Amino acid sequence: xxxxxxxxxxxxxxxxxxxxxxxxxxxxxxxxxxxxxxxxxxxxxxxxxxxxxxxxxxxxxxxxxxxxxxxxxxxxxxxxxxxxxxxxxxxxxxxxxxxxxxxxxxxxxxxxxxxxxxxxxxxxxxxxxxxxxxxxxxxxxxxxxxxxxxxxxxxxxxxxxxxxxxxxxxxxxxxxxxxxxxxxxxxxxxxxxxxxxxxxxxxxxxxxxxxxxxxxxxxxxxxxxxxxxxxxxxxxxxxxxxxxxxxxxxxxxxxxxxxxxxxxxxxxxxxxxxxxxxxxxxxxxxxxxxxxxxxxxxxxxxxxxxxxxxxxxxxxxxxxxxxxxxxxxxxxxxxxxxxxxxxxxxxxxxxxxxxxxxxxxxxxxxxxxxxxxxxxxxxxxxxxxxxxxxxxxxxxxxxxxxxxxxxxxxxxxxxxxxxxxxxxxxxxxxxxxxxxxxxxxxxxxxxxxxxxxxxxxxxxxxxxxxxxxxxxxxxxxxxxxxxxxxxxxxxxxxxxxxxxxxxxxxxxxxxxxxxxxxxx
Amino acid sequence: xxxxxxxxxxxxxxxxxxxxxxxxxxxxxxxxxxxxxxxxxxxxxxxxxxxxxxxxxxxxxxxxxxxxxxxxxxxxxxxxxxxxxxxxxxxxxxxxxxxxxxxxxxxxxxxxxxxxxxxxxxxxxxxxxxxxxxxxxxxxxxxxxxxxxxxxxxxxxxxxxxxxxxxxxxxxxxxxxxxxxxxxxxxxxxxxxxxxxxxxxxxxxxxxxxxxxxxxxxxxxxxxxxxxxxxxxxxxxxxxxxxxxxxxxxxxxxxxxxxxxxxxxxxxxxxxxxxxxxxxxxxxxxxxxxxxxxxxxxxxxxxxxxxxxxxxxxxxxxxxxxxxxxxxxxxxxxxxxxxxxxxxxxxxxxxxxxxxxxxxxxxxxxxxxxxxxxxxxxxxxxxx
Numbered sequence: 063x064x065x066x067x068x069x070x071x072x073x074x075x076x077x078x079x080x081x082x083x084x085x086x087x088x089x090x091x092x093x094x095x096x097x098x099x100x101x102x103x104x105x106x107x108x109x110x111x112x113x114x115x116x117x118x119x120x121x122x123x124x125x126x127x128x129x130x131x132x133x134x135x136x137x138x139x140x141x142x143x144x145x146x147x148x149x150x151x152x153x154x155x156x157x158x159x160x161x162x163x164x165x166x167x168x169x170x171x172x173x174x175x176x177x178x179x180x181x182x183x184x185x186x187x188x189x190x191x192x193x194x195x196x197x198x199x200x201x202x203x204x205x206x207x208x209x210x211x212x213x214x215x216x217x218x219x220x221x222x223x224x225x226x227x228x229x230x231x232x233x234x235x236x237x238x239x240x241x242x243x244x245x246x247x248x249x250x251x252x253x254x255x256x257x258x259x260x261x262x263x264x265x266x267x268x269x270x271x272x273x274x275x276x277x278x279x280x281x282x283x284x285x286x287x288x289x290x291x292x293x294x295x296x297x298x299x300x301x302x303x304x305x306x307x308x309x310x311x312x313x314x315x316x317x318x319x320x321x322x323x324x325x326x327x328x329x330x331x332x333x334x335x336x337x338x339x340x341x342x343x344x345x346x347x348x349x350x351x352x353x354x355x356x357x358x359x360x361x362x363x364x365x366x367x368x369x370x371x372x373x374x375x376x377x378x379x380x381x382x383x384x385x386x387x388x389x390x391x392x393x394x395x396x397x398x399x400x401x402x403x404x405x406x407x408x409x410x411x412x413x414x415x416x417x418x419x420x421x422x423x424x425x426x427x428x429x430x431x432x433x434x435x436x437x438x439x440x441x442x443x444x445x446x447x448x449x450x451x452x453x454x455x456x457x458x459x460x461x462x463x464x465x466x467x468x469x470x471x472x473x474x475x476x477x478x479x480x481x482x483x484x485x486x487x488x489x490x491x492x493x494x495x496x497x498x499x500x501x502x503x504x505x506x507x508x509x510x511x512x513x514x515x516x517x518x519x520x521x522x523x524x525x526x527x528x529x530x531x532x533x534x535x536x537x538x539x540x541x542x543x544x545x546x547x548x549x550x551x552x553x554x555x556x557x558x559x560x561x562x563x564x565x566x567x568x569x570x571x572x573x574x575x576x577x578x579x580x581x582x
Numbered sequence: 583x584x585x586x587x588x589x590x591x592x593x594x595x596x597x598x599x600x601x602x603x604x605x606x607x608x609x610x611x612x613x614x615x616x617x618x619x620x621x622x623x624x625x626x627x628x629x630x631x632x633x634x635x636x637x638x639x640x641x642x643x644x645x646x647x648x649x650x651x652x653x654x655x656x657x658x659x660x661x662x663x664x665x666x667x668x669x670x671x672x673x674x675x676x677x678x679x680x681x682x683x684x685x686x687x688x689x690x691x692x693x694x695x696x697x698x699x700x701x702x703x704x705x706x707x708x709x710x711x712x713x714x715x716x717x718x719x720x721x722x723x724x725x726x727x728x729x730x731x732x733x734x735x736x737x738x739x740x741x742x743x744x745x746x747x748x749x750x751x752x753x754x755x756x757x758x759x760x761x762x763x764x765x766x767x768x769x770x771x772x773x774x775x776x777x778x779x780x781x782x783x784x785x786x787x788x789x790x791x792x793x794x795x796x797x798x799x800x801x802x803x804x805x806x807x808x809x810x811x812x813x814x815x816x817x818x819x820x821x822x823x824x825x826x827x828x829x830x831x832x833x834x835x836x837x838x839x840x841x842x843x844x845x846x847x848x849x850x851x852x853x854x855x856x857x858x859x860x861x862x863x864x865x866x867x868x869x870x871x872x873x874x875x876x877x878x879x880x881x882x883x884x885x886x887x888x889x890x891x892x893x894x895x896x897x898x899x900x901x902x903x904x905x906x907x908x909x910x911x912x913x914x915x916x917x918x919x920x921x922x923x924x925x926x927x928x929x930x931x932x933x934x935x936x937x938x939x940x941x942x943x944x945x946x947x948x949x950x951x952x953x954x955x956x957x958x959x960x961x962x963x964x965x966x
Binding site: 115116117118122123126194195196200202203206207290291292296297298331332333334335336337338339340362363364367370371374375378379381382385386388389392393394395396397398399400401402410413414417418421424425428429430431433434436437438497498501502503505506507508509510511512513514517518 | 617701
């Protein structure tokens with residue numbers, strides 16, 4: 063066993079067979095970024111078609127394929143894997159573990175992802191086209207009336223669900239078993255906490271999604287009628303099952319983002335996180351509530367009034383723990399000594415825009431008002447404020463924050479700040495006007511619209527092109543850093559940074575914490 | 583071109599508009615819907631109370647936002663390292679944590695009270711004065727006025743915007759995509775109960791200014807209602823993704839005086855009687871072709887193309903069906919092709935229309951079959 067300190071294998075086999083959490087984390091991050099570009103390209107097609115009233119570039123059938131694939135690729139291909147990649151890189155380094163608890167499974171949970179998305183993307187070239195029923199794939203549009211490619215879509219969902227479940231089991235096992243001596247639960251960095259809770263959510267709801275698509279498969283090919291009233295089933299049953307998965311899914315996406323922000327704001331405020339304990343409890347409370355609010359996505363399906371009231375009250379309650387988090391972040395900044403490097407800028411952007419998304423979420427929770435908002439562009443604006451300005455901004459912050467630790471080189475700060483400002487401005491030009499057209503009555507998922515919505519849609523499209531272009535700058539900055547960034551060997555990149563990941567050498571060696579550190 | 587220049591000029595005003603919009607929320611004048619930035623209170627009491635609720639929550643959010651962002655920006659400005667401050671080390675306060683858990687909770691209760699009362703009002707279906715059954719089809723609406731004496735009046739409401747406007751070959755009209763061949767007509771100041779369902783996939787019937795949005799679910803019937811207090815034409819759209827032409831199935835509701843409504847209903851009943859008479863008539867080829875062209879454009883064109891060249895649907899020009907046996911052609915027109923987008927039109931258009939459109943398809947687009955299909959043939963085919 064003389065070569066205990068071996069480095070990575072050479073060539074392609076390093077990546078194919080690796081069980082190293084850093085290699086797997088890197089692959090997850092690059093994969094998710096490539097999916098982000100692909101999903102972004104779909105979004106550009108959507109916004110280009112919506113630039114002016116009338117059909118110009120694509121036909122309505124293809125437009126529906128674009129909205130469907132944009133949603134699926136962004137949720138399952140870009141955002142979720144990006145946070146799994148971050149978890150792979152950071153959790154072992156944050157809790158003083160040498161690697162993930164189940165390294166071989168780790169390799170599998172990554173390597174089944176690219177084939178799953180290859181299958182999904184290949185549906186674009188199939189007879190009848192790609193899935194065209196929206197990322198929420200409501201039956202019977204997704205069963206009786208679906209294109210033949212729906213079967214490939216179902217298979218792809220199964221595979222990526224499998225990947226998520228394996229990834230989250232790994233995270234739970236790692237956090238529970240591999241913490242360094244002295245690293246008690248209530249000393250864990252918040253990013254680890256939010257991911258632990260997220261992993262439990264994933265294990266709980268991904269099988270529900272698998273159940274939903276399996277029932278679809280049965281309805282399509284084996285003559286069952288789960289979602290068809292003609293055979294004694296119920297199309298609304300599909301929505302209940304889907305959103306029982308779908309609402310926790312929203313928090314699966316945003317909780318790790320909360321974790322990232324809770325790491326970065328204290329660093330650049332040079333002050334400990336305010337209310338650590340309440341942050342942990344608030345995260346747990348949000349996770350619990352996420353299981354009992356699903357039907358707020360379905361206020362207009364014709365539920366009994368008692369059901370509407372229950373789901374409305376439960377949904378409104380989410381504002382309390384979410385509010386606690388925002389107040390804690392702002393208080394962390396209060397009387398700190400702040401600087402505004404790129405990661406902090408993205409966190410500030412997150413804080414402002416996510417809070418706006420939270421406000422519109424509160425508005426949407428009010429059932430009678432939701433009868434007007436539901437399925438309008440107001441909803442589109444709302445969830446992009448939490449998904450993009452929430453999850454994607456925090457992910458950008460995380461990359462800038464830990465990139466020097468990962469590769470031992472410093473990114474270009476000016477370019478980073480430029481990336482932030484273009485993103486921030488582009489994002490708001492894109493999505494702020496969507497509140498207006500939604501309130502004025504523009505439904506979502508339409509390829510063409512009435513003339514009264516023309517100006518705001520054109521504005522939205524211009525913003526989208528700006529936002530899209532800013533991501534090319536991001537890509538360039540990251541590659542330029544890795545290839546030719548200014549080398550740095552400081553263990554602690556940021557003056558105010560705390561945590562075990564900043565005690566290891568920079569760049570982080572291939573193996574870290576082979577002997578566990580002692581945490582006091 | 584003029585339209586385009588106008589829009590570009592207005593676009594330059596975009597950022598200004600965005601700033602103004604928060605201040606002027608709610609000031610959007612009825613009638614002038616261009617660049618409307620807020621929900622319209624609309625023409626019903628429920629719409630007004632939803633609007634009030636919406637504005638209440640909006641202003642509460644604005645105030646909380648101003649406080650939170652105010653503290654944040656104060657902090658960003660005064661507590662920055664470049665001002666030479668030394669950071670404090672405080673990191674917890676149970677009192678503060680309890681305060682900002684309890685206070686938001688109380689605010690939420692304040693929101694829940696009016697929300698609950700509005701919701702209960704919406705769910706009060708009692709005392710409806712008339713019932714209309716609304717059925718969503720891919721991609722049109724069917725309205726059926728349920729009559730106590732069984733004399734139901736029913737018709738389909740199709741998009742009226744010509745393909746040329748959609749595909750940019752002619753100038754777009756004022757009500758582009760929000761116009762139908764036959765609107766739903768209801769009387770003013772009358773509580774109208776809508777029974778909403780669908781024939782194929784899920785649709786959602788939405789008219790913002792009547793404050794009604796209800797999902798139309800195949801196999802189930804949902805209830806909702808409206809009571810418009812102002813006469814006028816109200817426009818909406820299908821709100822639930824329902825396939826290819828989801829964006830092309832508008833809802834238009836014409837709210838008229840009670841007298842006018844009664845007159846309209848009589849006319850509709852007379853029309854239905856007239857169609858019953860027409861069923862017994864024999865038409866010439868020219869008559870059938872003229873009627874058939876209109877029916878084709880309303881019902882077939884979206885999938886089979888303006889010249890029968892096909893698209894989502896198969897081509898009709900030179901097709902084996904349109905140039906083959908008449909009864910095979912009738913069978914597909916009446917009963918559709920199960921499991922495909924070709925619907926059973928037998929229940930959607932009357933026998934005169936069916937006879938006309940089948941004749942049209944057999945004699946247009948270069949299909950010179952020369953045979954005529956009469957309403958009685960359709961009737962006989964349906965009887966088997």
